[in-house]
Amino acid sequence: MKPLNPPVTNWSGKRIWLVGASSGIGAALAKRLLAAGAQVVISSRRIDQLTLVAEGHPNAHIVAFDVTQTEAWPQALSQVVEYLGVIDLVIMGAARYDPTHSWEIDLAQVEKSFDLNVVSMYRGLAFIVPALLAQGAGGIAMIASISAYTGLPRALIYGATKAALNNLAQTLYFELAPKGLAVYLINPGFVQTPMTAVNDFEMPGLMTPEQAAAAIMAGLEKGRFEIRFPGGFANLLRWLARLPDRVRFAMLHRLTKM
Ligand SMILES: NC(=O)c1ccc[n+]([C@@H]2O[C@H](COP(=O)([O-])OP(=O)(O)OC[C@H]3O[C@@H](n4cnc5c(N)ncnc54)[C@H](OP(=O)(O)O)[C@@H]3O)[C@@H](O)[C@H]2O)c1
Structure with a gap:
């Protein structure tokens, strides 16, 4: 069957903007994309952490900003375009x-979470979608979670x-x-990052950020719409839902056990 998005066949020279790249999955993905030869603009608030991610990669560029600040988005986007020319993803x-x-x-906490996790996606999309439509090509990938499938404790x-985000995508x-335009929905399971360090329960199917980054790139290479991982646990939760x-x-x- 034909994939829903055009498969990425070669990362070399791909022009990518990665928002949320200073730690965890984003940092691992940035490093993997850079190692594969992509041009990557990495963004988040902590410039010191972004500098560590970019270290040793001449094809990395840093645009630090806070995604919850609406006015920061057009400024960041114009810096990204200045650096990349055209945005592929x-x-x-x-x-x-x-x-x-x-x-x-x-x-x-409710307001902060919805503002960052959801409203800031719309803040970005409000500027990115018109820019990609004007280019006539490009892709948008949003990282959501398999916790979207069904209500779970905590x-x-x-x-x-x-x-x-699953509905939005x-x-x-x-x-x-x-x-x-290509649109990708990335639904990870548990990944060992600063975000999950607060969890005091056993996380089924726990992956490293490097494994998560590899799974994301494999999904993009296959042209999937939804990129979900790890296979066993993510598929089980989807089936349960x-x-x-x-x-x-x-x-x-x-x-x-609750
Ligand atoms: N870890 C998991 O098990 C898991 C599972 C499913 C989905 N996910 C999703 O995967 C994505 C990455 O998560 P992670 O586990 O890698 O967490 P993480 O290490 O805590 O990374 C979160 C990233 O978001 C950035 N960020 C936070 N607030 C920001 C703001 N106001 N403006 C700009 N950037 C901001 C952080 O950078 P700064 O602090 O430098 O701004 C950091 O780069 C998230 O969407 C998460 O929901 C994670």
Whole structure:
């Protein structure tokens, strides 16, 4: 079957903007893309961390900014265009995770999470989509999470933000693919990064950031719309999410021991 997006066949010279590149999955992905010969603009707030990621890579360029500041986006975009000329792919992965049970809602955390994980995606898209349409080509990849598939314990805020991105990516694909743009939805499982360091439970299928970066690149190379990993755990959760409510809730209680 024909892939939903054009497969990336050669990373050499690909012009990529990676937002959320200073640590974890983003940093590992930046290093892997740079090693494969791509031109990569790396963004996030911490310039010292971005400098470490770029070290030793002449094809890396840093544009530091805060994605929650709407006015920072057009400035960052023009710097990126100045550096890359044309953008082949924008990967957006800046996010936060505040593990929360249903009985401990902190509204400040809710607002911060939705503002960063969801609203900031729209802030970026508001400027990136017109720029890519004007180019007549290019791709947008959003990092969501497999926690989007179904309600999970402690994911009261995070899961809802990532479910929003799963829906958003589908509309983007539906509307932008016919106009010649690629849209990718990246749904990782558990990855050992600063974000998951707060988890005090055993994380099934835990991957290293390097394995996650390799899985993302493999998905892009196959031209997938949804890039989900690790295979076993991500597919299990997706299957569970499609079971009748009664069966799914019962199985999730058993699996999570909650
Ligand atoms: N780790 C997992 O198990 C897992 C699972 C599923 C999905 N994900 C998703 O994968 C992506 C990367 O997560 P990670 O685990 O690698 O976490 P991480 O190491 O905490 O990385 C988060 C990134 O977001 C950036 N960021 C945060 N706030 C920002 C802001 N206001 N402006 C600009 N950049 C900002 C951070 O950089 P600065 O602090 O320098 O700004 C950092 O580069 C996220 O979307 C996350 O939700 C992770």
